[in-house]
Amino acid sequence: MSHWSEATQERAREIISRYPQKRSAVMPLLYLAMAEEGYLTNEGMEEVAAWVGITPAQVQAVASFYTMYKRRRTGQYLISCCTSISCMLLGGDDVLHAVEDESGVPHGETGADGLLSVEHVECIGACGGAPAVQVNYELIEGVTPDKARDLVRWLGSAQPEVVNTDEMQELFGGVRSFDWAIRDESGAVGPYPAFQPLGTVGSEGNA
Ligand code: FES
DSSP states (O other), rough: OOOHHHHHHHHHHHHHTSSGGGGGGGHHHHHHHHHHHOOOOHHHHHHHHHHSSSSSHHHHHHTTTTTSSOOOOOOOOEEEEEEEHHHHHHHHHHHHHHHHHTTOOOOTTEESSSEEEEEEEHHHHSSGSSSSSEEEEEESSSOOHHHHHHHHHHHHOOOOOOOOOHHHHHHOOOOSSSSSSSOOOOOOOOSSSTTTTTTTTTTTTOO
C-alpha cells in the first residue's frame, strides 16, 4: 500500500505508463519520492521499488550515483553554482563566494531557516553562458557576483512559489549562450527538476 498522496500516485501511474517496462520509470519516480518528503528517504526508495518492480537495493544503486537525488533535507531553493572550467575561468568561484557570503550558507549546507541550500556543481551544460547558476535546476547564465547577491536577496524577500529560468535570466543573468527561442512558462516549485512534458511537480493538478 502506497504512502504517497493520491495526486503523487496518479502522477506515478502516468509516468510509468509512458515506458514499455515500468522499471524505466525509476528516475522520475525518485523525484516524486523527494517531492513527497523533501528529500530521499529509505522509505521513499522502498516505495519507488514497489512501484517499478525492482528491489530497494537496485533503487538505491541508481539514487546513490546521481548528486541530484538528495539524501538530506534541502532548502526551499537550491542554488547550484557551476565551478567547472568555463565558469571558473569567467568568475564562477567569485559567484559561488558571493552566494555563500550573501546567504550565510556555505557550500553543501542548508540555512537554519530552511530557505536556501547552496552547492557548487560540475558543468551544467551552459558553458557558452558561463558563469552559470541554477535555482531548483532552473538555469541563469552570465551571472556576476553582484547579480548573484541580488538573486539571493530576491529569493529571501520575494520567496516565489515557482522559479522560472526566463524570469530569473532577465532579472539576474547576463550574456546567454544562445536564445532558447521557446519561453518556458512552467518553472520549478521545489529543489528537484520540473519534469517536462509531464508538468511541474506541485503545480495545480499535479503532485
Ligand atoms: S563549465 Fe559551467 S556550465 Fe559548463
